[in-house]
Amino acid sequence: MPPAAAVVPTGTTTVTRTDLSATAKIPGTLGYTGAYDVYWLGTPGIVTWLPRPGQVISRGQALFAVDDQPVRLLYGNRPAWRTLSPGITAGPDVRLLETNLVALGHATTANLTVDGRFTGATYAAVRRWQRATHQPVTGRLELGSVVFQPGRLRVADLAVKAGGRTPGDAVVSGTSTTVVVLLAIPVTDTHLVHLHDAVTVTMPGGETVPGRVTELSTVATAPTETDLGRGNQLPSVPATVTLGRQIAAAGLDQAPVEVQVATASAANVLAVPITALVALAGGGYGLYLLDGGRRLVGVEPGLFADTLVEVRGDLREGATVEVPAA
Numbered sequence: 001m002p003p004a005a006a007v008v009p010t011g012t013t014t015v016t017r018t019d020l021s022a023t024a025k026i027p028g029t030l031g032y033t034g035a036y037d038v039y040w041l042g043t044p045g046i047v048t049w050l051p052r053p054g055q056v057i058s059r060g061q062a063l064f065a066v067d068d069q070p071v072r073l074l075y076g077n078r079p080a081w082r083t084l085s086p087g088i089t090a091g092p093d094v095r096l097l098e099t100n101l102v103a104l105g106h107a108t109t110a111n112l113t114v115d116g117r118f119t120g121a122t123y124a125a126v127r128r129w130q131r132a133t134h135q136p137v138t139g140r141l142e143l144g145s146v147v148f149q150p151g152r153l154r155v156a157d158l159a160v161k162a163g164g165r166t167p168g169d170a171v172v173s174g175t176s177t178t179v180v181v182l183l184a185i186p187v188t189d190t191h192l193v194h195l196h197d198a199v200t201v202t203m204p205g206g207e208t209v210p211g212r213v214t215e216l217s218t219v220a221t222a223p224t225e226t227d228l229g230r231g232n233q234l235p236s237v238p239a240t241v242t243l244g245r246q247i248a249a250a251g252l253d254q255a256p257v258e259v260q261v262a263t264a265s266a267a268n269v270l271a272v273p274i275t276a277l278v279a280l281a282g283g284g285y286g287l288y289l290l291d292g293g294r295r296l297v298g299v300e301p302g303l304f305a306d307t308l309v310e311v312r313g314d315l316r317e318g319a320t321v322e323v324p325a326a
Contacts, residue, residue, distance in 0.1 A: 009325035012290060013276060017317045019267045020305040023260040024192045028181040028201070028241065030255045032154060037170035038063060040071070041080055042144020047160050047171065054253075056177055057153045060104050060133070066166055069145070072133075074100040076148030084126075084141040090117040096148055097141060101125040106132065152177045179247055181211060181257055184236035187220050192263050199241055202258040210244035211259070266303040269310045276323045277301065277309065287311065288322035 049065035057063050062070035076096035082088070084097055095116035101107045102114065107125035123139040130137045135145075153174040160171055181201055185193055197213045220235040241259060277285045278296065286298045302310030 010322050011325045012320050013273055013323050015270050015272055015311070015315050015317055015319045015321060017268060018271050018308070020265065020269060020271060020303050020308060020310055021262045022264040022303055022305045023200075024189070024263050026183055026185060026189065026193065026259045026261065028183045028257050028259045030252050030257060031180055031182045032156075032175035032253070033178045033180050033240070034150065034176040035156075036149055036153060036174050036176075038147050038149065038153070038172040038174065039079070039169070040066060040144065040166040040171050041147070042066065042071075042142070042166075045166055047162055047164050047166060050158050050160070050162050051155045051172070053155050053157060055155045057155065057174075059100065059152070063147060063153065064171055066144070070135075071144065072146045073153060074146045074148050075103070075151055076100070077150060078148060080143060080146060080148055083143045084118060085139070086118055086120070086123050088118050090115070092116060093148075094118050094122065098122055098125070101129055104129060149174075150176070179243060181241035181243070181259060183239040183241065183259060184221075184223075185239055186234045186236050188234060190237050193239060193261055197261050199262075200260045201241060201243065202260070203247065204252060204255045204257065207247075209247060211241040212244070213239055213261075214242040215240035264303055264305075266305075266310050269302060270312070270315055270317060271305075271308045271310050272321055273307055273323055274304065274309045275307075276321050277311075287313075287315070289315075290320045290322055294322070 045067040047064060047066055048068045049062070051057060051063065057073050059073060059075050061073055063073045064071050074096065078092060080093055082093065084094055095114060098107070098112055098114040102109060102112060106129040107121070112121045112125050126141060127137050127139045154177050155172055155174050157173045159169055159173065160166070193213060193216065195213055195216045199211045199213060201209045201211050203209060217238045220237050222235055223233055272287065276287055278288065280286050280298065284298060285301055286296045289295050289297045297314055299311040299313035299315065302312060
């Protein structure tokens, strides 16, 4: 007489109507947008002060000092290339200076027309700024006294040390303060990620933040040492995820995160836990339906999403089905 089959403890669940989404998990790292090099534009001198890596420099603040004279950060989309003073020709550099003087509160649009012309009003505003910041009050903006960068600058690296001479290369390199997630998508997984995809980012502490793929390269790159260290020896495609809200990322630069991207979805479908599926002897799947008795009903599985699966067949929402007990 054959031994009796072991009895598997069972429980019950109900067929639900819901929306399902299947996701893929892709590793990423926290980083910052932009990469900016800051050059010394004045005459050669001795670097007497430098910021610390990770420090954030805002408009009007000193970014470094040469011969004990602060070099201040102003916001603008092009570098300075000349000394600004009365009598020079109009230009976009003058307009940038005027814009910054207004933003710093040393002029208003009522007493200074932001038009790129170095007028008496510009001269007066420069003097007010110089007096307020303890600079020599000349009304001139000497080449090398300021640097223009697109916005607040997060110091990433220092090319020189205090006490060194200003080189022709960058003194400071930095980034913006906007935190993003950087991805290196293995070429075998590039079909999973598309430009403008909505994603969910899981931070190192477990917090989840919505995001969107805003940059996706069309060119694959060879694996980096970091990739090889993680066991990924395939070429990868760089991508950038912009976060739906900014986070406090102090101390988390290059920290690993996990990015979940939806790969398929199904709306308003019937679903059961995957564990409710029973493999049929003749192929396919079924469910044990408990409707006054216990009967096996064949179903067609659809989308698998986390712990649930879409099912199609002779079923109704709210029906009770059998599942293995937890």
